[in-house]
Amino acid sequence: MKWSELIFMSLRTVTSSPLRTFLTMLGVIIGVSSVVTLVSIGQGTSEQIAKQYENMGTNLLVVNALGSGRATQLDYDELMKFENFPEFQSIAPTMTKNGSNIKYDRTQEKYNVIGTNDRYLNIVKAKIDKGRNLSPADLEFRSNVALLGSEVAKTFFGVLDPVGEDINIDGIVFTVIGTLQEKGSNIGGSSADNSVIVPLETARRQFKLGQIRTTYVEAPTKDDIYKAQETMKQYLTYKFKSDTGFQLTNQDELLKQRTEATNTLTNQLVAVALISLLVGGIGIMNIMLVTVSERTREIGIRKSIGAKRRNILLQFLVEAVVISGLGGLIGLCLGIGISYALPYISPKQTTKLSLDISLYAFLFSVIVGVVFGLYPANKASKLRPIDALRSD
Structure with a gap:
């Protein structure tokens, strides 16, 4: 079976129950949009801090008598x-x-x-x-x-x-x-x-x-x-x-410290957001296991007319990837939209969209689909035709 046919079949299957599919995607959507938004806020804040220090000059030393x-x-x-x-x-x-x-x-x-x-x-x-x-x-x-x-x-x-x-x-x-x-x-x-x-x-x-x-x-x-x-x-x-009795404040050192602190905080928040992606992956695995149970007879019919184990494996794996990929795409668009909208909602908040991180977040969502879809797909491919056909 061609890849185009697999993808088309998967799209038809996931769109047959839009509400269930959306709820399954929700964890991935939240995870990807959170990563994109938080990174853009973090990089915007770092850039804003750098500009403030540039206004004073990084070759500035402030001496305070205490x-x-x-x-x-x-x-x-x-x-x-x-x-x-x-x-x-x-x-x-x-x-x-x-x-x-x-x-x-x-x-x-x-x-x-x-x-x-x-x-x-x-x-x-x-x-x-x-x-x-x-x-x-x-x-x-x-x-x-x-x-x-x-x-x-x-x-x-x-x-x-x-x-x-x-x-x-x-x-x-x-x-x-x-x-x-x-x-x-x-x-x-x-x-x-x-x-x-x-x-x-x-x-x-x-x-x-x-x-x-x-x-x-x-x-x-x-x-x-x-x-x-x-x-x-x-x-x-x-x-x-x-x-x-005195304090010396080096602007260049302060800039480095604040930038490092901002980056550390952003990384921690991104790590929390990635947990949402993992939770979304568990949701995908759960729904795919339910799907395998619901379509056991279909699997038996396909195997009885010559479908190989590899075909069944790829069919269910592609469905899992399509669900996670669509969720990642929606999350990516949502995160980009929020990043551009935030400065208008809160003028003091600056954002800077990172295309690299956005792409990585989307690719990670696809990988989540592969990892968490592999077990249900493998389970479906191992079903014996005679047992599957007996299923109600």
Whole structure:
């Protein structure tokens, strides 16, 4: 018997009881669609994390002073001297005042104020929209000037150009010298969009801020960041007389750790989804055993007119594969559909469809049909014609 005839007969058989066939396929459908969807979510999340780190740069090192008091203070002039080392490109010490009261005209809101230098924007990959960046003169003369994040500018000025306008920050007047382009959140949820940036010494003097808590360090390349990290660690250990009074956060290491964590979680979820495929395979075996019992007389008639054991084996095996293959195909289409629909349903959720994994999931569903259909098919092929014909 030709393969085309076997497949046609199998399709006719499985479509004769559509509800039973669908229920048999259900485990395979759920398994394949789950694998495709979960992998696309996992890869989309990994890509989203990578883009967030690219926004900050993987050649970025963040230095945080953890202690309090003079013994754990970071000195601005000492930090800036590191720019003379080849593994350091730019350094931006910062002071932050959270929840400052900012007022313009009759509008008043709370935003974070960041005191820093003219390197900060380049390091965190923020760009000027209107006006100019902080200048060395602003830092030297402790000028009361401010850069507004996109969200802050929109809140107070809407579509108007705020450059040259005066705003009130905690009772102190600052002149707006520029605004930033919208950038979105960085890792951890922080963002320049909802911040006001002022010269570092201005922030220290006007807002009575004690010390530099966070410093952003940019290396020339991603490879240099590890050299910069080691150099900074040696300096801080010597300065603080301890290796516990500070924290060094390497963006490249964080990216690798988060990507590995996401991939591990995705693999675990996929493993759970594959169990559904195995459960579906057991369902296929069960229904094929029932089918063999129901069609025992048919098997006896076919054998009595010359059908060989191989023909019976292939007939029932192909039926099992057709059921699992159709279930895999439906699950594949469902998984692809969900992957494309998710970003529209939940805009914050990104997905990235993996064609390779989708194909593997479908092929696995076919293999499930072969494995779990083999026993019932073999049982049918071993029936003796005389016994089969006696069956009611």
